[in-house]
Amino acid sequence: MSLVLRFLGVSLGSPDSSPGGKASLGAATTSLKRLIPDPGKHRQKGLWAKDAVALAHLGPDPAEMQRGDLAVPVGLVNLGSTCYANAVLQTLYAIPPFRQALYAARPPLSQDPVVAQLRELFACMEWGRRDPLDPGPLVAALQLDHAVQQDGQEFMKLFLGLLEARFQAQNPLDALLRHLFRGESGYETRCCRCGRASASSGRREGYYELAVPVSGFQTLPESLTSLLAPETLSGSNSLACEYCGTKTEAERQLRLASTPPLLCISLQRFVFDYRKMDRVKINEALACPLTLDFASILSPDQGAAVAHVNHSMFSSQYPAGSSAWWRFDDTAVSALASGPRASSDHGSALALQAANAKLPPEVAAGSIASCTAYQLLYRREDAVLPSVALSEAAEAW
Ligand SMILES: [Zn+2]
Known part of the structure; x- marks a missing residue:
């Protein structure tokens, strides 16, 4: 039997x-x-x-x-403690070039267990007739422990890192994640005595997310301003100035040379409490604007290239042509009828689940405030997201 x-x-x-x-x-x-x-x-x-x-x-x-309306996104089963993975999967699925790239994968990339399971899951999410879907085969391919709750930010970082490594096998997918998520930044260190920037200041490095503090801030722009503010290096941290030939006090500042088409912002809700000698969670509300204006955050000499474009909170136009907002809570998917501003129970932007939706969000005009949201995705408004034609993708499959 x-x-x-x-x-x-x-x-x-x-x-x-x-x-x-x-x-x-x-x-x-x-x-x-x-x-x-x-x-x-x-x-x-x-x-x-x-x-x-x-x-x-x-x-x-x-x-x-049975899935009724194909225009309604599909829920994902929580296999125990895998809600963090579901939130990340719903987010990545909502990025059209990302899922199109998966459909366009050819052997040997398409035979990779993780890539194969991910694209099968995405194909079922897009065209399948079942709801909810079981991400079990993908979770197994990733060797995740169902019972262990992981950090969503950490998982997204590791998952994208893994996919970027696998995508190296196929052009042009090898550059896709870099194109979508990578911006450039660099630290400028300026000697307080001679006023000159250190030689290493021109060096730029790639970043895939901006990690901003939550504690003590009420809005995301305030928090970003603090991240990008100069800090003083003194004492044992002093600069060995190559021009003055001695150790001097200096100012160090993070500069954004560019922002990626999809800017990922991680809210640091866990901080180390030295009194408790343990990590504690910050449940303070942070108001996040639907349109992020870097011009109001950056000083005139700082990141001019970034300041002149707006960044709007990412929405996937899903289903095509609509601008509906959806709340995803594992298998439960519901439309936020009047958008995120009017909703009373959402904890985060599209697809990112609130850890505790019961906390009342303080909603200001043009912003989403949440006590629990930990990751935000903004789209640079002048960026053209690459697209892979569906017919091409279908042929590749
Ligand atoms: Zn100097």
């Missing part, structure tokens, strides 16, 4: 995989129907006497897993 049940489970998972499977499934279902009592009734004896137990073995009722 268990073999039949297992067979049923597999077949229901991919009903279109083979015509033979369909026929066998029909026969098996008919014979099983005779064994399963009507709703509310149960058999008095035999294997099926404990109908609730038997039905539990059959898994969820397939009739309740």
